[in-house]
Amino acid sequence: MAQKKIKPIGTRKAKSDIRNKIFDFKREQILEVSERLFYHRGFQATTLDIIAEELGVTKPFIYYHFKNKRSILLHLLERTMGKYHDVFAGVDVESGKPEVILKDLVQRFTLVVIETRVSTAMFWRDEKDLPLDRKEKIRDMKRDVDNKLTRVIERGIDDGIFDVKDPKMASLCVAGMVTWTYTWYQADGRSTPDEIADRMTEYVLNMVGIRK
Template sequence: MADAVADLREDGHTDWREYGPLALPPILACALDLIAERGYHATSVRDLARRVGVTVPALYYHYENKQAILVELLMGSMGSALGRCRTAVAEAGHDPVDRFSALVECVVLFMTHRASLAILDTELRSLEPANRERFVAARDELEALMRRTVLEGVEAGDFTTPYPTDAGRAVLVMCQAVAQWYRPDGPLDAQQVAERYVAIALASVGHRSRPDDKRRPARSAATAAR
């Protein structure tokens, strides 16, 4: 689609911590539900048109084919996550610990509030080669952002891990897995889960507090100020 909805845009947020209900146009919303229920290959265009309540030609008016719908959802979700993460790191300032903490918090919040989109990443295998390459490039950008924040912490003496690249990758995978198990009606809300994961992530990179560091280890400075 020419004009992606806010939830599928890099700049579709005003506050990276704030989320409303997922708002997608009917075709994308129904496609997301059907793919979650049946998988991409078992979902036909006819099934989707029937679920939306339109004819197949009407659906093709908006999207060239089923692959284009999957690309819209996957690339939009990744773009939205990246946009929020860039904002989180930028707003955290220059301190490596704050930047790393904000990034971890941001990824976990996305995985809790947008779990239905995040879980769709399992359909990466269903993308055609050129589309898969685009998605992997965007995913690698997020991994690079995480890697840079860990390296910054190591260089500043705040993180002691001898394996910054591996540690960053492990932290990112850990955060992304939250989408698989988190439930809104569980014992912890999204923010509490994010704060716990910040603490776990800081331990994973060997965070070493400075003598004058009064920050709470489970929260970034920006979060603590709220």
């Protein structure tokens, strides 16, 4: 028998609104718990039994909602990728004042790092557990961010507003200091995300030697 049971994973028929909402809610719960556990213990070290126990269900419950362990990670990272994409896609680095664009980029960037700090940490730690094509998508995204930063810094230099050498490396440094936030941000810390983002923009503008 070559036929396999088809599980209602992913897209499902629109039957009853409420039932679909319940289904989605369950998936959501699985994702939330998994994210927390993956973050604290790492992907490999987090067993499905632990996730199940944490949810108060059994393993097949999870397999009913997700194809396998890896697909849970995939969903989490895919979603975070989406947030990064939304944040950066809207910024046009080719027009407008460079100092304004750079400030905007860093501000948005910082806020999304803080918002997604748990899965952002996973980008840098559990990336290797992803299939090749996803790894490449992540790389592309990173490159896109770096390129946008580089471009706007270059424009600022051309306009004589910024004074900094090697815009490419400067971008990597900006990306570094912003991304690094995921390692030290504390929700109960003394600064709010907005305050941090503001400071971050000051530092970056200083760094690129903005003409005051």
